[in-house]
Amino acid sequence: MKKSDIIIGLAAAFVVAIIVAAILNSLNKKLTQRVDDLEKDNLRLLLQAIKTNTTLSDELKDQLEKLIRQFENVDIKISNELAEALQLLQLGQTENAIEDLVKIIEHLLTVHYENDLSFKTWLKSEKKKLGLASMLDFCKIQKKINEIEYQFFLAIKKIRDKEVHILDLNIDNYLQASGLITAIGGILKIATIVYPNHSLK
Secondary structure (H helix, E strand, O other): OOHHHHHHHHHHHHHHHHHHHHHHHHHHHHHHHHHHHHHHHHHHHHHHHHHHOOOOOHHHHHHHHHHHHHHHOOOHHHHHHHHHHHHHHHOOOHHHHHHHHHHHHHHHHHHHHOOOHHHHHHHHHHOOOOOHHHHHHHHHHOOOOOHHHHHHHHHHHHHHHHHHHOOOOOOOHHHHHHHHHHHHHHHHHHHHHHOOOOOOO
């Protein structure tokens, strides 16, 4: 085989590889867009169901719907989790809703600290495990949350922990209300730390 034939063959293979890569890239973008569209459609359906539900107070519905929409273009997973928490509230499963809201706080802190070398060094030096409690501890040490916020966040973490381990957990109504308010406020507070360039207040 001639050297020129080998070069032509390699050039042809290279061109085919570029075309295949371009096609695969285009298909991947379309698939990603389709998944994103489906998630947003699902979110719109959930929001419509929330609007027609009469068992939640209008103020609570408005606040949670606003929060869902605020996160829609920041982190769709959080929007979906908020919508699920709202559905649980509509079903009277407040403790489960608080559990979901606390899960969002943990997710936000994980996003914030996952590549933070000072946090990883602190975890190692303090011999602590990665988890919500240690992330809240470090957040307080860095003065990103104050002592009062820290104690409230630990309280809703305790509700989350109990909900996971106790069947049919029922807490008093005033604790349910306090837990919901703290969890929603906690999401907003931590989100402003994690996403400082987005308007989430």
